[in-house]
Amino acid sequence: MAVIEFQQVSKCFSRTGGSKLLRVFLEERLRKRHQEVFYALRDVSFRVEEGESLAIVGANGAGKSTLLSLVAGLTRPNEGRMEVNGKVAALLELGTGFHPDLTGSENVFLNASILGLSRKRTAECFDAIVDFSGIGEFIHQPIRTYSSGMVMRLAFSVAIHVEPDILIIDEVLAVGDQAFQAKCFDRICEFKRAGKTLLFVSHVPEMVKHLCDHSIWLEHGRVKARGTPEEVLEAYSGHATAGPLQ
Amino acid sequence: MWNGDYSFVLSNLVKKDFKVRYRNMSLGVLWSVLNPLVTMGALAFVFTIIFPSSKQHDMAVFLLCGLVPFNFFAMAWNTGTGSLMENYSIMKRVTVPRELFPVATVLGNCVHLLIQIGILFAFTLGSGLGVNRYWIWLPYVWLMEIVFVCGLAMATSAINVYIRDTRYVVESVNTVLFYFVPIFYSYDRVPPQIHGIVHYNPVAAMILALRNILWSGIAPGWPLIRNLTFCSLLTLGAGFVVFRRLKAGFFDHM
Numbered sequence: 001m002a003v004i005e006f007q008q009v010s011k012c013f014s015r016t017g018g019s020k021l022l023r024v025f026l027e028e029r030l031r032k033r034h035q036e037v038f039y040a041l042r043d044v045s046f047r048v049e050e051g052e053s054l055a056i057v058g059a060n061g062a063g064k065s066t067l068l069s070l071v072a073g074l075t076r077p078n079e080g081r082m083e084v085n086g087k088v089a090a091l092l093e094l095g096t097g098f099h100p101d102l103t104g105s106e107n108v109f110l111n112a113s114i115l116g117l118s119r120k121r122t123a124e125c126f127d128a129i130v131d132f133s134g135i136g137e138f139i140h141q142p143i144r145t146y147s148s149g150m151v152m153r154l155a156f157s158v159a160i161h162v163e164p165d166i167l168i169i170d171e172v173l174a175v176g177d178q179a180f181q182a183k184c185f186d187r188i189c190e191f192k193r194a195g196k197t198l199l200f201v202s203h204v205p206e207m208v209k210h211l212c213d214h215s216i217w218l219e220h221g222r223v224k225a226r227g228t229p230e231e232v233l234e235a236y237s238g239h240a241t242a243g244p245l246q
Numbered sequence: 247m248w249n250g251d252y253s254f255v256l257s258n259l260v261k262k263d264f265k266v267r268y269r270n271m272s273l274g275v276l277w278s279v280l281n282p283l284v285t286m287g288a289l290a291f292v293f294t295i296i297f298p299s300s301k302q303h304d305m306a307v308f309l310l311c312g313l314v315p316f317n318f319f320a321m322a323w324n325t326g327t328g329s330l331m332e333n334y335s336i337m338k339r340v341t342v343p344r345e346l347f348p349v350a351t352v353l354g355n356c357v358h359l360l361i362q363i364g365i366l367f368a369f370t371l372g373s374g375l376g377v378n379r380y381w382i383w384l385p386y387v388w389l390m391e392i393v394f395v396c397g398l399a400m401a402t403s404a405i406n407v408y409i410r411d412t413r414y415v416v417e418s419v420n421t422v423l424f425y426f427v428p429i430f431y432s433y434d435r436v437p438p439q440i441h442g443i444v445h446y447n448p449v450a451a452m453i454l455a456l457r458n459i460l461w462s463g464i465a466p467g468w469p470l471i472r473n474l475t476f477c478s479l480l481t482l483g484a485g486f487v488v489f490r491r492l493k494a495g496f497f498d499h500m
Binding site for chain 2: 013014069072073074076077087090092093094097099101102106109110114115116117118119122170235
């Protein structure tokens with residue numbers, strides 16, 4: 001059974017971003033003006049088996065984040081069929097729900113609960129989370145006093161303690177100093193060795209090559225190429241340097 | 247999809263609300279005490295000095311019976327309406343159940359409500375009105391008001407994602423409501439033709455029930471309790487239905 005399966009999935013958004021003021025809303029109703037839509041993803045098909053990891057590469061706005069949002073269950077496709085089996089943890093953004101005026105430990109509890117950790121589990125993991133982040137005594141200070149690297153380290157520590165079946169990582173590994181990055185990288189390798197599934201968006205070729213078995217290249221919402229990370233990255237980097245300035 | 251711990255998230259969101267609001271104020275929680283007292287002072291001045299014909303006995307208790315539930319209602323509804331957009335960054339990233347946000351915001355306001363109820367009791371006892379056996383109704387009528395606001399906030403917070411003006415509509419409704427519920431006048435002054443409307447408005451029913459219990463020392467009355475219960479539960483149900491219908495489109499509209 002595939003852990004993630006997409007069959008000709010398309011996702012479109014309204015050009016106005018969806019949110020409206022009353023005036024626009026009424027205009028649309030009264031004049032039956034058609035909403036302009038654009039496709040963030042079009043006819044995307046792929047399959048990820050258990051324990052495999054897939055890298056997604058592509059330029060900004062190619063639809064990578066939309067694809068991850070679909071897998072994370074945040075929104076539904078407009079066309080096509082998709083299936084996701086297992087508990088998903090999406091590191092689409094670090095520190096979701098972090099509030100600058102709360103202390104580090106208060107933010108850990110809030111963030112952990114939002115990510116789906118139980119009260120008991122959070123209490124059990126708390127020391128490990130603080131330890132992994134390397135924040136030390138600062139954990140009792142409001143996080144507005146932290147450096148941005150410290151905030152990210154704390155956020156990443158919470159996220160990796162969620163223990164999902166499928167881990168989705170969206171370019172968040174560029175956090176902290178080199179030592180911390182190495183620690184994160186080890187943690188993800190460990191996760192992979194445990195036979196879990198990984199979905200990975202990154203612009204760092206070494207990481208993609210090291211972590212992923214397959215890769216797809218998205219361009220303007222369509223799959224432009226697929227294959228091993230080496231093949232896809234080669235095609236992608238050749239395109240990026242040959243193409244006009246973006 | 248999301249199989250976390252509802253009560254854990256809820257308690258964390260409520261705590262966050264409370265801490266964030268008060269941590270940076272030098273007077274902190276004292277503002278919850280001062281706010282209703284200031285309004286009460288102004289109203290008491292107007293209705294004892296300028297319109298003395300409206301003066302009631304134990305004016306402070308009379309006014310607080312109106313102000314405390316109204317303030318809670320207005321604040322909770324208003325902040326509840328904005329709750330989804332306020333937590334927009336979370337909703338864009340995590341599948342945490344969306345219903346938790348308006349509910350947490352309303353419950354967060356209950357912390358202030360508790361403080362204000364404390365003031366109300368202090369004034370009631372201080373005026374020598376004393377405790378009577380109808381006080382056992384108090385938890386029930388407060389609960390019904392919370393239920394009512396939750397229902398309203400669920401509906402308007404969801405609509406607010408689609409149409410951002412909703413929050414301003416809510417603000418205006420609150421302003422109008424201040425004059426249409428018996429806060430600074432008594433129910434007897436309301437023409438009998440529109441008694442029904444006042445009765446079926448849970449905020450007004452709530453105020454009347456409180457006044458009966460605390461200020462007049464009589465039973466809230468069965469019709470009042472029945473209407474309050476009926477309207478509050480109906481609103482909660484309707485709020486749930488609206489929310490369920492709209493929540494699938496939240497992500498795309500944010």
